[in-house]
Amino acid sequence: KARVNSSRSIKAELLWEIAGRHGKKTVAGGVPMSYPPRPAHDFPGFYLGDFLSPEKAADFTSDSALFAELERVVGPYRPWSTAIHDGGNEAAVIDDLTEFLDQHLKTVEFLMQRCEWDLLIFDLMATDRLGHELWHVWDLTHRAAQGREAELASLRPKLIEFWKTLDRGVGAIHAMLPSDAALLLMSDHGFGPIEWYVNFNVWLLEQGFIALQDSFYVKQKHWFYRRGMTPECVYNVMSRLGLASHRVSRFRGKQSSLVDRLSESVFLSRRHIDCTRTRAYAQGNFGQIFINLKGRQAQGCVEPADARALRRDLKAGLLEIVHPETGGPLVERVYEGEDLYHGPLAHLAPDLTVVLNDWRYRTIGLHDFTTHKVISPAFGPTGDHRMEGILIAAGAAFRQGSSPCQADLLDIAPTVLHLLGVPVPADMDGHILTELLDSTAAPPAASAIPISTPGLLYQSSLASVGGSGANDASGSSLSGVPVASSYSDEEDAAIQQRLADLGYL
CATH class of the missing domain: 3.40.720 (Alkaline Phosphatase, subunit A)
Structure with a gap:
């Protein structure tokens, strides 16, 4: 968890x-x-x-x-x-x-x-x-x-x-x-407008880097997902009917909400990822992509010897994402971990960090399959950070x-x-x-x-996104490093809800 x-x-x-x-x-x-x-x-x-x-x-x-x-x-x-x-x-x-x-x-x-x-x-x-x-x-x-x-x-x-x-x-x-x-x-x-989300886990699923569990139940969900049957679709219908009292950032992160409960039982969600066959995933809202590395992630499947080639494939594909308004590339640069991080724990940092050339587009790596679109309209907050x-x-x-x-x-x-x-x-x-x-x-x-804003507030391991595998009870970081928890389960849930309400999750 x-x-x-x-x-x-x-x-x-x-x-x-x-x-x-x-x-x-x-x-x-x-x-x-x-x-x-x-x-x-x-x-x-x-x-x-x-x-x-x-x-x-x-x-x-x-x-x-x-x-x-x-x-x-x-x-x-x-x-x-x-x-x-x-x-x-x-x-x-x-x-x-x-x-x-x-x-x-x-x-x-x-x-x-x-x-x-x-x-x-x-x-x-x-x-x-x-x-x-x-x-x-x-x-x-x-x-x-x-x-x-x-x-x-x-x-x-x-x-x-x-x-x-x-x-x-x-x-x-x-x-x-x-x-x-x-x-x-x-x-x-700094600050500037945000108008679109770029959903990297959707892109990674489309490109075959994220694998789903091989069951009829999940295949059925995936079939409906590809045709637009997603929580975002339900939320839009509820909004038109005047039944959506929460902005989408609250609705996406709110475990007690009706739509989140539906996500678990009706829609394709992170529960349906097969971690043992997933080669890369996005985690975090600033373009961080991790390779599911054997020996580092709890259910890593990529051999260390193959990681460099996988990085190259990911970078090449990301640089081909098209800006929907200009027709040019949307991605300005893809940094590798060693370009940005140093020190004894640098190997646990994101393998790739994606920077877009239009900051009205915000990268998303926490909402998984709320939408089936790689690029979707932003909901909730209308402003976001600048460098x-x-x-x-x-x-x-x-x-x-x-x-x-x-x-x-x-x-x-x-x-x-x-x-x-x-x-x-x-x-x-x-x-x-x-x-x-x-x-x-x-x-x-x-x-x-x-006068500032919180930095990295939320961490999870790939083990927590799949249907198999259990997390260490002490909690874990995105790369499997134990994180000491200061909160009871109830306090943790309340703070995650607070973060979701504020648009951080």
């Missing part, structure tokens, strides 16, 4: 653990995958859980008395927002996310004043949610805005007020900082007007440690952004306030 990752899945020291070894205190709030707190006892500062924390978890915070005081100031604390657009409720979603953002900004102000800290790091999740949910409100050329342009344009003032709330809040935080503090405002990605992020640095430690040409997300952690006067571990990726720094300034206390 697939499990949600947690801080226990991370096999390296966290930033505040490194800082803590050198006597530095950290205030950490809402940082994705930081729950449960590490260290579990005597947290070096103050910890506030993230949106992957179980509801009402006893260890959601490291100081319950201070948390109670916080709630008296900002109201009942919300680690996440459940606001999603289901059609016609965009104004309510903007209002909810603006309130959510305002509470988190006020939380930062409170913690700055009430805690002793050397490093303060807080994730403002509302900006990410707004981009996912409501890109079509700002971009009226989006398919989801067609026929509603005037209605959505009237919501512009609300959208602008959201960003003004952020601007005022960050300005207030900056004004409160000690004169020797450094402020880093960063986002780990370009944001980095703003302020404070006496920085050289005014400087601009790093090749800054990378990996450079933030070593730069923060340097600002704290803490040695950067030899095994840490990235480098100190020395081009930003004023060489005459003394190392300051650092305040890092990231």
Whole structure:
């Protein structure tokens, strides 16, 4: 059974653990995958859980008395927002996310004043949610805005007020900082429209890389599947009849939903894959493709000696996928694992990572056979990530007007440690952004306030997708590496549901 990752899945020291070894205190709030707190006892500062924390978890915070005081100031604390657009409720979603953002900004102000800290790091999740949910409100050329342009344009003032709330809040935080503090405002990605899904498991099935179980029962399902009898078809019919109360991202991931139950009994699904004959599969929503390698995957069938040739075949086929609007290639590049990853666990990384040349198309590797089309209209979220992020640095430690040409997300952690006067571990990726720094300034206390989105949240092994084979009870990663679980079965199911509701699954 697939499990949600947690801080226990991370096999390296966290930033505040490194800082803590050198006597530095950290205030950490809402940082994705930081729950449960590490260290579990005597947290070096103050910890506030993230949106992957179980509801009402006893260890959601490291100081319950201070948390109670916080709630008296900002109201009942919300680690996440459940606001999603289901059609016609965009104004309510903007209002909810603006309130959510305002509470988190006020939380930062409170913690700055009430805690002793050397490093303060807080994730403002509302900006990410707004981009996912409501890109079509700002971009009226989006398919989801067609026929509603005037209605959505009237919501512009609300959208602008959201960003003004952020601007005022960050300005207030900056004004409160000690004169020797450094402020880093960063986002780990940009945003743009999403209008289409590219379903790689559908393509892999069509091309014969995914094999189905050899039974009349499965062959019958496959026959109907090829003719369009899929959960997507049922959902579209329900939508036309006004019976679909959930967006497709919720409906796809929701195990308790009627359509998911139908998927298990009526439609072709991942249960019907024959893992012992499947040579490659997609897992994850950013173009990751894995070879079902013998000795690595639980039911691997590809001999290591044959993996290189299989990679070549996969790459050649992927590069031939046609862009439906231009007629040209849809795939810009296919990276091999060693192009992107290094280190002792690099052999467990995706064998191929597919990058499309049109980011309105999003690769999908979690929904399996919800549709029978390789390219299908996107449902639910109207915005998605782009590779370009944001980095703003302020404070006496920085050289005014400087601009790093090749800054990378990996450079933030070593730069923060340097600002704290803490040695950067030899095994840490990235480098100190020395081009930003004023060489005459003394190392300051650092305040890092990231505006970001969760990274890899969900893992499973190929053993969990087939009708045969069982997963290790402790959970497993996509490549069969054990993952320690921090959640009970009930908590794990609830968090997976939360992720599905938000469009991550």
